[in-house]
Structure formats: structure tokens, C-alpha cells
Amino acid sequence: MAPKADSPKHGDDAPTPSPQNAPASANSPAPPRFRRRAVVVGALILASVGVAAVLAPRLAARQEPNETPLRDWGRLTRVQLFLEQPPGNIAPTDCLTRDPEWALPDVRTPSQAWGLFRSAGLDDDDAQALLDRTRCEAGSCRTIPPAAVVEGLGSDARGHLYEQLARSPENPFHAFPFTRPAGEARWSGLASIVGTPLLTRLEWRRGNQVQISDFEVLCRAADTDGERILISETLSRMSAMMAWLTLHEDDPLDPLMRYWSRGARTRDLRPILEAMARVPGGGRLDIMHLLPPFARRRLNTFPQPGDPPRNCFWSALHFFDVTAPPDAVIGEVELRPIIERDYEPVGWDSRGFGDVILFLDRRGGAIHAANHIAGDLVFTKNGYHERRPWALLPLSEVRDIYPETTDLRAFHLRALPSR
Numbered sequence: 103m104a105p106k107a108d109s110p111k112h113g114d115d116a117p118t119p120s121p122q123n124a125p126a127s128a129n130s131p132a133p134p135r136f137r138r139r140a141v142v143v144g145a146l147i148l149a150s151v152g153v154a155a156v157l158a159p160r161l162a163a164r165q166e167p168n169e170t171p172l173r174d175w176g177r178l179t180r181v182q183l184f185l186e187q188p189p190g191n192i193a194p195t196d197c198l199t200r201d202p203e204w205a206l207p208d209v210r211t212p213s214q215a216w217g218l219f220r221s222a223g224l225d226d227d228d229a230q231a232l233l234d235r236t237r238c239e240a241g242s243c244r245t246i247p248p249a250a251v252v253e254g255l256g257s258d259a260r261g262h263l264y265e266q267l268a269r270s271p272e273n274p275f276h277a278f279p280f281t282r283p284a285g286e287a288r289w290s291g292l293a294s295i296v297g298t299p300l301l302t303r304l305e306w307r308r309g310n311q312v313q314i315s316d317f318e319v320l321c322r323a324a325d326t327d328g329e330r331i332l333i334s335e336t337l338s339r340m341s342a343m344m345a346w347l348t349l350h351e352d353d354p355l356d357p358l359m360r361y362w363s364r365g366a367r368t369r370d371l372r373p374i375l376e377a378m379a380r381v382p383g384g385g386r387l388d389i390m391h392l393l394p395p396f397a398r399r400r401l402n403t404f405p406q407p408g409d410p411p412r413n414c415f416w417s418a419l420h421f422f423d424v425t426a427p428p429d430a431v432i433g434e435v436e437l438r439p440i441i442e443r444d445y446e447p448v449g450w451d452s453r454g455f456g457d458v459i460l461f462l463d464r465r466g467g468a469i470h471a472a473n474h475i476a477g478d479l480v481f482t483k484n485g486y487h488e489r490r491p492w493a494l495l496p497l498s499e500v501r502d503i504y505p506e507t508t509d510l511r512a513f514h515l516r517a518l519p520s521r
Contacts, residue, residue, distance in 0.1 A: 172353065175361045175455070175476035179386070180345040184283060185402055185491050186338045197321035197330035201246050205272035209243045212236060222263035252316055253300060261306040264315055278485045279313035283341035292336055296323040309505030342402060342493035345389040345479055349378040362392050364455050364518060389475065389494070396423040397481050400492040413486035418458045418471035421481065424519050437468060445513035453512035461501070462509040470504050474512065
């Protein structure tokens with residue numbers, strides 16, 4: 103295996119010169135008064151022992167909770183929610199109106215730039231307009247695209263071109279585009295600012311995902327601070343899942359103990375499960391309470407501005423950490439020896455709680471990593487950027503984010519950190 107960096111096409115392990123305050127598309131967590139959890143929108147949160155609490159229910163959840171049959175991990179109930187940056191994290195000035203600049207990956211000469219534009223399906227006029235704004239020096243080329251070309255690109259040409267631009271970490275809005283969550287109606291509200299025809303043209307697809315990369319075009323169309331904040335808030339919203347474990351009085355607890363004890367102290371876990379099972383009609387426990395400290399503190403949060411880059415490899419390999427992990431970013435050089443030293447491969451059907459799932463491309467390179475939770479749910483951070491939260495998502499949805507994935511492999515941590 104020849105690990106690569108974590109991101110579509112190029113990698114999320116390298117820092118990028120992207121704007122620090124770009125909207126939402128850590129070592130030891132800061133004290134509670136500094137660390138702010140993402141706003142959870144549209145979900146009924148069922149806390150432990152069946153106690154219900156509602157957090158910021160601005161939108162209805164997309165689907166009703168659906169309880170799965172009893173498995174080794176128990177019965178899981180889950181519901182979709184949307185995460186957005188905490189209140190006060192978004193200001194009108196975060197909506198960028200400057201001219202975008204594109205780094206052209208693997209392009210060193212004007213003729214190669216022309217080839218890139220034409221191969222993406224641009225016509226001669228648009229390709230020439232981009233070439234006129236392209237500067238090549240020191241073995242690399244950059245383009246400041248004319249607004250008319252950006253706004254006029256057809257969806258097919260935009261998709262082909264932006265797939266190429268996504269290969270460079272210097273193009274953060276292409277490498278980590280804003281994704282329209284399935285069932286998210288608020289996205290269409292952008293049409294009131296930019297108009298439906300332009301919004302439709304700006305959208306492009308990666309696999310099953312509807313994306314927008316032209317953040318500056320949207321922001322330039324805004325006339326008021328309120329519209330600028332609306333754009334940033336809308337694009338910041340990220341799909342996630344909330345899940346909880348449901349127990350009934352006659353449910354066997356030993357299989358649950360074996361499954362979940364890797365994330366919680368055994369002496370603490372059994373009393374909780376026994377108490378849940380005694381609740382009339384069945385008790386419910388938020389999965390968050392079964393996660394190890396590292397994951398529990400970060401779930402449904404965004405990195406804090408100024409934090410070192412936190413990519414998927416760093417997050418997946420520190421999943422079971424009890425103490426603050428080191429700051430060092432784990433990239434393509436560091437991943438392979440860690441996997442070989444500390445992990446052992448397991449069969450796909452034998453994967454257990456917290457096992458690392460590597461997403462591999464056709465060459466066997468690692469492009470993403472996540473942690474198996476239960477069923478098809480994984481703990482994941484999709485990209486190093488601060489506008490990407492830690493979240494629970496269905497494996498299929500994460501795979502859609504990385505459509506170049508051709509294989510999935512599971513790895514089991516040989517020895518848990520001491521507690």
C-alpha cells in the first residue's frame with residue numbers, strides 16, 4: 103500500500119493558504135468556555151435513560167428515527183441532522199468578494215494550461231480568456247479567471263475542470279467544495295440572492311454529491327450583510343447523523359459489553375446498560391456516551407480557528423486516545439508505518455468498534471480514513487479544513503465524498519492506550 107493524502111484527488115494532510123475564516127463547508131480540546139460545539143439543527147436528541155432534550159430545532163429532521171434489529175452492538179436508532187458553525191463564528195466579512203486565483207495542477211507552461219482548459223470541455227473563447235489571465239513562473243501556473251467565464255461555464259465543463267483543480271490543495275474550495283446535504287431545502291434560498299439560473303450553473307457533481315466551489319461569485323452577488331451571512335450559514339451546513347442505543351429488559355448484555363467495552367471502562371459500562379434495560383419500554387443512550395474520550399469530545403464540533411490542521415488520518419489513528427494526542431499531522435509518509443506497527447488487518451465482516459477503515463484508490467493508495475462505529479455508521483472528519491466537522495455518517499455517504507475509492511480495508515488496533 104502506498105498511502106496518499108486524505109482528500110479527493112490530492113490530499114488533506116498538507117496545510118493550505120486558504121482563508122482562515124472560510125465558512126463551514128485539536129489537540130486536547132479547549133476548556134468548555136472556549137470550545138464551542140456545532141449548532142445541531144433539526145434533531146430530537148434523546149439522552150441517556152430516555153431523557154429527551156431538544157437543541158436548536160430550526161429544521162425538521164429528514165427522516166423519522168428508525169430502530170434496527172438487535173445485533174451484537176444492540177439496537178441502533180438514528181436520525182439525520184445538520185451541523186453548522188456556532189453562532190458568532192460567521193461574520194459578513196467571511197463572505198469573500200475578492201477575485202479567485204486557481205493553481206493549475208501539473209501545469210508548467212502556457213501550452214499545458216491551454217490543454218487543461220480544452221480537455222475540460224471549454225470552448226476556444228473561454229479557454230483563451232483563461233489563458234490570457236494565466237501566469238507561469240518557477241515551474242507552476244496560476245490563473246485569475248474572468249468573472250464572466252466562471253459564471254458562464256456549463257455544468258459539464260465546470261465539473262471536469264473543477265475535478266482537475268481539486269487535485270491541488272492550493273484550491274481549497276475545489277478540493278473541499280461546499281456540499282448540498284441531501285434533503286436540505288435551505289440551499290435553494292441562495293437562488294433569491296443570485297438567481298436560479300446562475301445557482302444551477304454554479305453547481306457541479308462529484309459522484310452523487312452536489313457541490314459549489316465558486317464562493318466568491320455568490321458573495322459578490324450579495325447586497326447586504328444579512329445576505330452575506332445567509333450565504334455563509336447556508337454553505338456551512340453539513341449533514342451528520344445522531345444515533346442512540348436502545349435496550350429492552352430481555353436484551354442480553356454480554357454481547358453489548360464485549361462490543362462497546364473498547365470505548366468505555368467495563369466497570370462503568372455494565373451499570374449504565376443495566377439501568378437502561380430497566381427503563382419501562384426500553385431505555386435509550388446517546389452513542390456519544392459510548393465513544394472514547396478523543397472522539398466524544400470532538401463529535402459534532404468544528405476545529406477551532408488557529409488549530410493545527412486536523413485531517414482524517416490524524417483523527418482515525420487517535421480515536422482511542424485518552425490523553426491529548428500530539429499535534430503532528432499524519433500524512434502519506436507517516437500513515438503506513440503506523441498502520442504496520444500498531445494495527446492488524448481484519449476481514450470486512452469482522453470489523454469492530456473503532457477499527458480504522460482505509461479508503462483505497464485503484465493504485466492501493468490511502469485517500470481517506472474513518473472509524474467503524476456500528477452497522478454502517480463511521481466516525482469521520484472529511485478533510486483537514488476547519489470548516490469540516492467531526493461527525494457520524496453512513497459509510498455510503500462518506501464513500502460518495504471520495505468517489506475514486508475502489509476498495510475498503512479494515513484494521514484493528516492491537517493494544518488500546520492505558521486508561
